[in-house]
Amino acid sequence: MAKTAVADIIIPTEFEKYAIERTAELSRFGECGIVEMAPEFNELSAGGGREVKMPFWKDLTATRQILSDSASLAVNKITSDQDIARIHNDAQVWSVNHLAKVISGDDPMGAIVDLVGAYWARTDEGLIISCLKGMFAAASMAGNLLGIHSESVAGTTANSKLTGATFVDACAKLGDAADRLTAVAMHSATEAALRKLDLIDFIPDSEGKPSLRTFQGRRVVVDDTLPTRAGSTDGTVYTTYLFGQGAFAKGVAPLDGEPLQGGHGTEGVELARVPLDSDTVLINRRRYILHPRGVKFTSASVAGDSPTNTELETAANWVRVWENKNVRLVAITHNN
Numbered sequence: 001m002a003k004t005a006v007a008d009i010i011i012p013t014e015f016e017k018y019a020i021e022r023t024a025e026l027s028r029f030g031e032c033g034i035v036e037m038a039p040e041f042n043e044l045s046a047g048g049g050r051e052v053k054m055p056f057w058k059d060l061t062a063t064r065q066i067l068s069d070s071a072s073l074a075v076n077k078i079t080s081d082q083d084i085a086r087i088h089n090d091a092q093v094w095s096v097n098h099l100a101k102v103i104s105g106d107d108p109m110g111a112i113v114d115l116v117g118a119y120w121a122r123t124d125e126g127l128i129i130s131c132l133k134g135m136f137a138a139a140s141m142a143g144n145l146l147g148i149h150s151e152s153v154a155g156t157t158a159n160s161k162l163t164g165a166t167f168v169d170a171c172a173k174l175g176d177a178a179d180r181l182t183a184v185a186m187h188s189a190t191e192a193a194l195r196k197l198d199l200i201d202f203i204p205d206s207e208g209k210p211s212l213r214t215f216q217g218r219r220v221v222v223d224d225t226l227p228t229r230a231g232s233t234d235g236t237v238y239t240t241y242l243f244g245q246g247a248f249a250k251g252v253a254p255l256d257g258e259p260l261q262g263g264h265g266t267e268g269v270e271l272a273r274v275p276l277d278s279d280t281v282l283i284n285r286r287r288y289i290l291h292p293r294g295v296k297f298t299s300a301s302v303a304g305d306s307p308t309n310t311e312l313e314t315a316a317n318w319v320r321v322w323e324n325k326n327v328r329l330v331a332i333t334h335n336n
Contacts, residue, residue, distance in 0.1 A: 010282070013257045015113065016268035019284060020252050022117020029125055030250075032183040032219040034243040035290070041251020045087055045289045050305060051297070052289065055082040059323070081321045085249075085291035086299065089306045090123070091283060098278035109280060116284060127290055128248060129225055130312035132241055135295050136331045137315035143324035146170045146332045149238075151231035162190055162240055162334045164199055167216055170242060170332040177325040180244035185221040187228060187238050193336040218242070237333055244328025246293065253287040292329060294322030 029035045044052040062076040096108040135141050146169055150160040159166065171178040186194075194200050194215060202210040213220035227239040255268035264271040270283040291297070299307070300316045311317060320327055 010109070010113065010269070010271060012265040012269035012271065015116075016255065016257075016266070016284075018113070019116050019120060019269075020254075023120040023124065024250075026118050026121040027124060028121075028221050028223075029128060029185075029243075029248070030121075032221060033245045034183050034185075034221070035124070035128070035248045035250050036246035038246075038249040038251050041085075041249050041289045041291070042253065043251070044085070045251045045287055046253035049087065051084055051086050051299065053082050053084050055080055082296065083291075083294060083321050084296040084298065085289050086297045086302075086307055087287060087289055088127070089285070089287050091285040092119070093281060093283050095274075095279050095281045098280075109282065112282060120286070124250075124290060125223070126225065126309065127312065129223070129227075130309040131248075131290075131292055131318075132239075132329070132331065133227055133313040134315055135292060135318045135320075135329070136239075137313075138318040138320070139315075140318070140320040141295070141324075141327075141329075141331075144173055144320075144327060144330050146173055146330070149231070149333045149335050150235055151237070152233035152235045154233075156235060156335045160335045162186070162194065162238070162332065162336070163197065164216065166332070166334065170240075170330050171216075173330045174325050180328050181218060181242045181330060182245050183219040183221065183243045184215055184240060185223055185226060185243070186215075186240040187226045188222050188224050189228075189336050190238050190240055190334075191220065191222050235335060238336060240332050240334065242330040242332070247328040248290060248292050250291075251289045255285060255287060292327070294320065294327040295329075296321050 024030055024037060027035060030037075058079045058081055060076070060078060065073055067073075094112045096112070100108055136145055146166075148160050148166055148169070150156045171181055174181065191200060191213070199215060200220065201214045203212045203214055205211045213222070226241070229237050231237055255266060257266050257268070260266060260270060265283075268285055270285075272281040272283070273279070274281060296319050297307070298317050298319055301314050302311050302317065307317070
């Protein structure tokens with residue numbers, strides 16, 4: 001007997017495509033260019049294994065030599081290194097009960113479809129922040145870190161706060177490459193403090209509404225999940241991050257679109273029914289790379305097949321391999 005099944009309502013391959021596109025569209029970090037969708041990372045994430053290795057030639061650094069008729073020239077060589085990105089494998093499950101649908105008079109599963117892109121965008125932003133915490137705890141990133149904070153309220157001065165002047169100092173960590181920094185992410189308390197100083201500008205969005213924040217010409221992302229901590233005495237320490245275009249690269253592997261054996265859906269989106277509980281279950285799986293260019297993930301302290309957020313926040317898992325000017329990231333620890 002013909003009947004309408006869940007698989008007829010939610011087409012798995014279309015759902016997966018929709019989720020990927022909406023995640024990119026709704027990402028605040030993606031909107032201001034911090035995260036760049038990289039086609040080559042799509043291909044790399046579609047391969048097997050847990051990580052991808054990206055070798056590169058290091059720049060030539062030999063000093064100038066003067067020709068002489070009595071001495072030979074010194075021979076130099078070119079050296080190489082490699083960036084390493086970890087492949088992430090995520091999944092999430094949502095369930096809708098029959099009674100929840102009929103009593104609410106609405107379509108909970110339809111709401112899940114509408115909201116899934118925003119959910120994964122927030123998940124990606126949390127992963128980026130975890131990467132930043134781990135990277136800037138590593139000794140190799142010291143050249144990209146400006147620490148001006150005081151651990152106590154009594155020690156707080158203009159020089160320990162994020163101001164126009166100290167922001168210039170943070171940008172100067174990249175020297176003559178400072179112009180590559182195009183966006184800044186800060187806590188709402190930091191943004192409020194800068195607004196009181198009349199340092200935050202608002203520019204019109206695509207509809208002409210003055211809603212896009214900028215600070216010294218750089219797009220501002222306000223995020224209260226950015227690191228804050230109590231000082232060793234009674235101060236509060238905030239971390240603000242500066243980014244260049246494409247500081248993080250992302251690639252997504254479309255999972256196998258073939259129907260699952262013995263079930264509904266595909267590897268990326270699986271649909272199931274628990275008849276005795278009157279539940280409809282939707283499983284969404286992802287395989288992707290979201291990696292800071294030029295800072296390799298060593299996997300020195302990773303227990304499972306994919307690193308957890310806590311493991312991403314572990315300093316031992318990160319080593320900068322590009323020159324610090326080429327890593328489009330700067331962190332500044334400060335007071336408000």
